Amino acid sequence: MYKVQFPVDQSVETAVERRQAAEAARKTRIFNTRQRVMGLDLDALHKQTLEKKHSKEMERERDKDFDKLRLKHDQVLLQRDTEERKVREALHAGLTQYWNIQQRVEDSRDAGLKCGLRGVFGITIPAAELGPSSMQTFQGEDIGAAQRKREQMKQTARDLLAQRVQQERSCFEDKHRTSQLINELHERQGLTVCGSLQATEQAERLQESRRREERENLAEKWHTLTSTMMTEGWEAAVSQLQKGKPAATDMWKGISPEQLSAIYREREAQCMERQRWRDTEKNREAAWNSQLLKASGEARQEEKRTAELRRAKRIQADQFNKQLAKEQQAHQQYLDKDLYANKPTQEYFCQFNTTSR
Template sequence: MRLEHDEALLRQDIEERKVREALHAALAQYWRIQQCAEDSHDADLKCGLRGAFEINVPEAELGPASMQIFQGEDIGVAQRRREQMKQTERNLLAQIVQKERRCMENKHREILQEKELLQQDLLWRHKLDAEQEDKKAVRVALDHYNQALAVEQAERLKESHRREERENLAEKWNTLTSAMMTEGWDAAVKQLQEGKPAATDRWRGMSPDQLSAIHKEREAQCVERQRWHDLEKKRDAAWNSRLVEESREAQQEEKRTSELRRAKRIQDHQFNMQLAKEQQAHQEYLDKEVYTNKPTQDFFSQFNTTSR
């Protein structure tokens, strides 16, 4: 940032110098064209009567009042003009020095202003960074606080659910173990002893002996059912054993049948081989012993030699 500001100041200084040079050149040209010494009212005095108008009237007719220059008048004019030129140069130098001093002061003032602006920018940046850090810290603290509140609320909801579940479980257990559900004989006997009618919503008129008989009957039925179940299992086991035995016998029978078929195939093969050998031997006997005198072509050509 400091380098960028320095470059900007240099560019501004160069542009201002160019503008000043252009203004000086334009002012000098204006002086040279529009403010010449020959065009002034006293050009006849400053320029050696070069700009004075000519008088065609003789001096004798005009008189002494018309005279402009007298002999012996203004003897130190050259020295005075030199002093005036030196004073003019000193004034110009003083003006130039004052102008340069004023430019330097302006430049120094601008540099100070830019430094002050830069310092203000830095202070504003630090302040903004501090505000951002404060906001960030506030957001982080708020996030932590919200997270803590969320965790606390979640724990509170969990505890509420657990308490509700415990209460519901306790209510269910109390309902299941109450006299209304168990139909206890004690509650009915107690009410009967107190002279009150038995509560039909808590007891249905069965005594402990009756309940015991029902339980014994149920146990007997369970024993009978288990006996029938065991008998069924034995019957299934015997049937499965018989099926396994029959399957084994069927496999053995199939094995014997396959062995018989194999032996039959071997026997047929041997018989066919024996027949083949006998046929081959008979053919060789015919070829070598019986059909030894084979007829020639002459034997066949003697038949059907004449027409009928």
């Protein structure tokens, strides 16, 4: 037998596919965040765009300001390096001039041997090898006084030169710091009048204190150079600018026995005070250790009690959960066996979905 092929009606399937395509297009239109226009706050978006542009502009301006500040700092550093180089050149020139004037070869002890053997016949026996019978050295003459005086003059000149260089460097640093303060004050003048006045007063007080400190330092240096401190006598240790303060007599020659005994007594008192402090620290450490041991024991006891209480609570919670499980199981058995014993028939399910949408 032959099977006849009848044409299949495709209208229903076409309609279903058309509805499915329309539903998919609708979902794509609704849930596509790039193409959806409904529900957007255009004012907020515009405001966010303006804020972003403003923030970018502020960052650009801040970067420009930072670049200017870096250039300014580089210029200041270059200027400072140039001035330091000039100071070093001046120092080297001064040292060279001092060597040429005060430390000439012609003025040395062996100049006779170095300068064309002109003093070869002036060689003498060293003073250490001469005895009383040579009638060349006598007790109390202080043979090395001239050499010691020359060394003291050289040391004084070196100290004065170092102080001068340090003073110039400190003056340069003060000028640089003062210029920075003045620049900061000029920048802050546009904010508030009160702030600018306070900043000006503070800068003036700072400059006045620095000038006063410089005057005191110069006076102290001048007193050191012109006083009898270089004689190494203990009376010269008392500074005229610091009256009433004890002098460091242990650093000077000619100390008296009373002062030496006072120093020894003070040192002994300091040693005893140090020993008492050590004993006190040892006792405090022992008390602290005992307190720590006691606290640790109490902490262990508390942890043990807490663990026991937690265990008791856990046992109680387990018993309560078991009781709840038994009650729930009994209730479920009651629902399954007693309450929901009747099964629904076919007529019960046929009463639903009897109408179309």
